[in-house]
Amino acid sequence: MSKPATQTPDGSRTSESDSGVRFHAIDDAEPFYRYGPGGYHPVAIDDRLGGHYNVLQKLGHGSYSTVWLARDEVLQRLVAVKVCTADASPRESEILSLLRHPSQVDGDGNDDALGRGMMPILLNTFHINGPHGTHTCLVTDVARCSVDEGKRRGFYAPLMLPVARAIAAQLILAVAYLHAKGFVHGDLHLGNVLLRLPQKFHLWSEEELLEHCGEPEQEPVQTFGDKPIPSGVPPVATLPVWFPMERIDKLPLSEADIVLADFGESYRPSQESKFECCTPVHFRPPESRFEPTKPKSFSSDIWTLACTVWATLAQRSLFEVFWGTEDDVTGMQVETLGKLPDEWWEKWDAHSEGFTEDGQLIRVEDGPMCTFDHQFEDTIQSGRRKLNMETMDSAEKEALLAMLRPMLAYRPEQRCSVNEVIGSEWMTRYAMPDYERMLRTQSVDGEPRK
Numbered sequence: 229m230s231k232p233a234t235q236t237p238d239g240s241r242t243s244e245s246d247s248g249v250r251f252h253a254i255d256d257a258e259p260f261y262r263y264g265p266g267g268y269h270p271v272a273i274d275d276r277l278g279g280h281y282n283v284l285q286k287l288g289h290g291s292y293s294t295v296w297l298a299r300d301e302v303l304q305r306l307v308a309v310k311v312c313t314a315d316a317s318p319r320e321s322e323i324l325s326l327l328r329h330p331s332q333v334d335g336d337g338n339d340d341a342l343g344r345g346m347m348p349i350l351l352n353t354f355h356i357n358g359p360h361g362t363h364t365c366l367v368t369d370v371a372r373c374s375v376d377e378g379k380r381r382g383f384y385a386p387l388m389l390p391v392a393r394a395i396a397a398q399l400i401l402a403v404a405y406l407h408a409k410g411f412v413h414g415d416l417h418l419g420n421v422l423l424r425l426p427q428k429f430h431l432w433s434e435e436e437l438l439e440h441c442g443e444p445e446q447e448p449v450q451t452f453g454d455k456p457i458p459s460g461v462p463p464v465a466t467l468p469v470w471f472p473m474e475r476i477d478k479l480p481l482s483e484a485d486i487v488l489a490d491f492g493e494s495y496r497p498s499q500e501s502k503f504e505c506c507t508p509v510h511f512r513p514p515e516s517r518f519e520p521t522k523p524k525s526f527s528s529d530i531w532t533l534a535c536t537v538w539a540t541l542a543q544r545s546l547f548e549v550f551w552g553t554e555d556d557v558t559g560m561q562v563e564t565l566g567k568l569p570d571e572w573w574e575k576w577d578a579h580s581e582g583f584t585e586d587g588q589l590i591r592v593e594d595g596p597m598c599t600f601d602h603q604f605e606d607t608i609q610s611g612r613r614k615l616n617m618e619t620m621d622s623a624e625k626e627a628l629l630a631m632l633r634p635m636l637a638y639r640p641e642q643r644c645s646v647n648e649v650i651g652s653e654w655m656t657r658y659a660m661p662d663y664e665r666m667l668r669t670q671s672v673d674g675e676p677r678k
Contacts, residue, residue, distance in 0.1 A: 247264075247458045249451050249452075249455050249456075249457070249458055250451060250452040250453075250455075251449060251450070251451055251452075251461075252449075252450045252451070252452070254447050254449070254465045254467075256467050256468055257289070257447070257465035257466075257467060258289040258294055258465075260449055260461055260462075260465075262313065263360065263458075263460055263461040263462070264360060264458075264460070265314070265360050265361065266313060266314045266315035266360060266361055267313050267314065267315070267360050268289075268293075268294055268311075268313055268360065269294075269311050269313075269314070269356060269358040269360060269363045270358065270359070270460060270461065270462045271283060271294060271296055271311055271462075272462065272464075272466075273285070273444050273446075273466060277296075277298065277309055277311070277354075277356060277365060278309070278352070278354040278356070278365060278367075279354075280300060280301040280302045281298040281299070281300055281301070281307065281309050281367065282298055282299045282301055283296045283297070283298050283309070284296075284297050284298060284299060284306075284434065284437060284444075285297040285437070285441065285444050285466075285469040286444065286466040286467060286468050286469060287308055287370070287371075287468055287469065288374075288377075288468045289468075290490060290492075291506070292312055292313045292315075292316040292492055293310050293311060293312045293313060293316065293492075294310075294311050295308055295309070295310045295311070296308070296309045296310075296311065297370060297437075297469060299434065300351075300367075304431075305430045305431060306370055306429065306430050306431075306432060306437070307351060307367050307368065307369065307370060307430075308367070308368050308369065308370045308371070309365055309366070309367050310365065310366040310367075310368070311356070311363055311365050312363055312364045312365070312366070312492075313360075313363065314358075314360050314361025314362055314363055315361070316363075316364065316492060317492060318364055319491070319492065319494065319495070320364075320366065320490075320491045320492045320494070321350065321353045321364060321366055323411065323491045323494050324347070324348055324350040324366070324491060325350055326409075327344070327347045327405075327406070327409065327411070327491075328344070328347060328349060328350060342401045342405075343401040343402050343403075343404050343405025343406070343408070344405055346398050346399075346401060346402035346405070346486060346487055346488050347402070347405070347487070347488065348368045348369070348487055348488070348489060349368060349369055350366060350367070350368060351367040351368055351369070352366075352367040353365065353366055353367065354367075358460075359459065359460035360460055369424075369425075369430065369487075370425055370429065370430065371422035371423060371424060371425060371487060371489070372422070372423040372424065372425045372471050372473060373422070373423055373470070373471065373473070374418060374419045374420065374421060374422050374423070374489075375395065375418040375421045375422070375423060375486070375540065376417070376418035376419040376421075376539075377419070378423060378473070378476040378479070379418070379476050379543075381470070381475075381476070382475045382476030382477060384543050384544065385475065385476060385477035385543070385611065385615065386477060386541075386542070386543050386608075386611045386612050386615070386617065387476060387477060387479065387540070387541075388477065388478075388479070388481075388617060388618065389541075389612070389617065389618045389619070389620065390481050390484075390618075390662040390665065391479050391480075391481055391484045391662075392540050392541045393541075393658055393659040393662040393663070394481060394484040394659070394662045394663045394665070394666045395421070395484050395486055395540050396537045396540045396541065396659050397655065397659035397660050397662065397663035398484075398485075398486045398663060399416075399421060399486065399488070399533065399536060399537065399540070400533065400537070400646065400649055400650060400655060400659070401650070401663075402486075402488040403416070403488075403529060403533050403646050404646045404647065404649075404650055406488075406494075406529075407526050407529070407645075407646050410496045410497075410498055411491075411494050411495070411496055412494060412495055412496075412497060412502075412524070412525060412526055412528065412529050413488070413491065413493070413494050413529055413532075414493030414494050414495060414502065414505075414506070414507075414524075414528075414529070415490055415492070415493040415494075415506055415507050415532075416507065416511065416529060416532035416533055416535075416536050417507060417508055417511045417532065417535070417536055417539070418536060418539050418540065419490075419508075420488065420489045420490040421486050421488060421489070421536065421540075422486060422487045422488075422489050423473075423479075423483065423484075423485070423486060424483075424485040424486065424487055425471065426483075429471075440471070440472050441469050441470070441471060441472070444466055444467075444469070445466070445467040445469075446464045446465060446466050446467065447464065447465045447467065448463065448464055448465075449461065449462060449463055449464060449465055477615065477617070480669075481662070481665060481666050481669055482666060482669040482670055484666050485666065485670065493506055493507075497523065497524075497525045497526065501523035502523060502524050503520060503521065503522070503523055503524065504516075505524060505528065507532055509552065509553075509554060509557050510535070510545050510546075510547045510548045510549065510552060510557050510560075511532045511535045511536065511539075511545065511547075512532070512557070513527075513528045513531035513532060513640070514531075514558070514561060514568070514572065514638055515528065515639075515640050516528070517554060517558070518568070518571075518572040518575055518576070525640070526645070526646070527640035527641065527643045528640065529646075530635050530643045530644065530645070530646065530649070531635065531636060531640075531643065533635065533646070533649070534546075534632050534635035534636050535547065537632070538607075538632065541608050541628075542603075542607035542608045543607050543608075543611045544607050546560075546564065546603060546607075547560040547561055547564070548560075555576075555578040555581075558576060558578075559578075559582050559583075560598060562579075562583060562587060562589075563589055563597055563598045563599070564598055564599060564600055564603060565600075565636060565638065566587060567583075567586065567587025568587075568638060569638055569639060572638070573587070600629055600633075604625060604628075604629070608620065624654065624658055627652070627653040627654035627657060627658065628654045628658075630652065630653065630654070631649060631652040631653070631654045631655065634648070635649065
């Protein structure tokens with residue numbers, strides 16, 4: 229196995245490969261220690277993948293893939309090519325194929341066309357052989373960026389409330405469709421919620437792409453001690469392209485169209501048991517820590533869905549702690565939701581460091597407690613007030629928290645189902661009307677949903 233990223237005494241981040249070579253980390257680039265057996269395939273600008281996909285730009289990366297903007301020379305259009313690591317599960321291509329053909333999927337028979345519309349369209353799959361193994365490649369439409377990336381580049385300014393509601397509604401509908409078809413997503417967070425591009429983008433020429441986005445941005449890969457870069461590691465890092473868009477707080481409702489991405493952690497509980505949770509720690513359901521030997525199921529998605537809805541509406545995640553450990557996140561959960569179930573409380577060795585035995589916060593300094601009410605005011609309302617944006621009234625706040633609380637029940641078996649979320653007052657009275665308005669504006673603009 230390759231070694232994880234480390235930090236040197238001077239604070240610089242590094243990563244170390246099996247060969248013992250340490251790499252300087254580069255912001256927004258993949259970890260280069262993963263270019264080894266079972267890891268990433270080295271891709272370069274102007275490479276031709278699968279015979280007719282000409283690589284033009286980098287779109288991004290994940291733990292198990294790099295993603296590239298390419299021109300399909302057969303169809304003469306722009307596409308995204310996801311090149312999976314050699315050790316990645318092949319399940320994603322299988323799941324995407326099934327989800328776009330619902331008659332092939334076991335489910336409750338409810339063909340929810342709205343939820344299906346938020347699934348990626350798998351245009352093609354192929355395999356490539358490289359120095360680190362055989363890699364599955366998935367071809368899909370190009371997305372503009374993740375909501376998380378849009379927020380980061382917009383300095384975490386809040387979305388306009390109708391836009392945030394429309395995105396949250398689509399996310400809930402997408403998860404409802406998945407659950408109805410028997411699948412758990414397994415990795416819900418805003419990094420996997422993508423904003424669509426207008427259809428006309430896919431027909432851009434290379435000249436138009438260059439005019440709007442510029443040349444690919446690259447940085448040389450550097451090793452500590454100037455050791456030679458091992459074979460199979462790219463000599464340059466290609467950074468993700470940024471498509472022109474309004475700052476996230478200016479995003480119009482007509483462009484709030486999303487697609488749910490990254491099904492590499494998805495599974496069917498009826499066919500397999502899954503125990504690990506790879507979701508970022510501040511989105512991770514508490515059973516992944518306190519009941520690690522129990523298989524996860526749909527209820528784990530419900531917890532992460534609640535956290536993702538909150539992160540869509542707010543300027544930061546509900547349980548987010550800067551460089552937070554598991555103990556920090558659990559402490560935030562207790563501060564917001566109350567004491568853990570007794571057996572979990574006893575398992576949490578660090579509980580006495582911040583809380584009394586009855587779950588009350590030990591105050592070491594003045595300042596507000598991170599209750600639901602405080603978090604709502606601090607992360608959802610105050611930023612909008614400062615920017616003179618629409619805020620939620622007391623009735624909407626009450627409806628939102630009434631929807632989220634049963635989604636965030638500590639015990640998985642006590643959480644509500646996604647169908648109950650769809651039937652909630654906040655979804656029906658606030659989120660769905662803005663989603664329907666979005667569809668109407670797209671129809672007027674000539675950009676109907678696929």
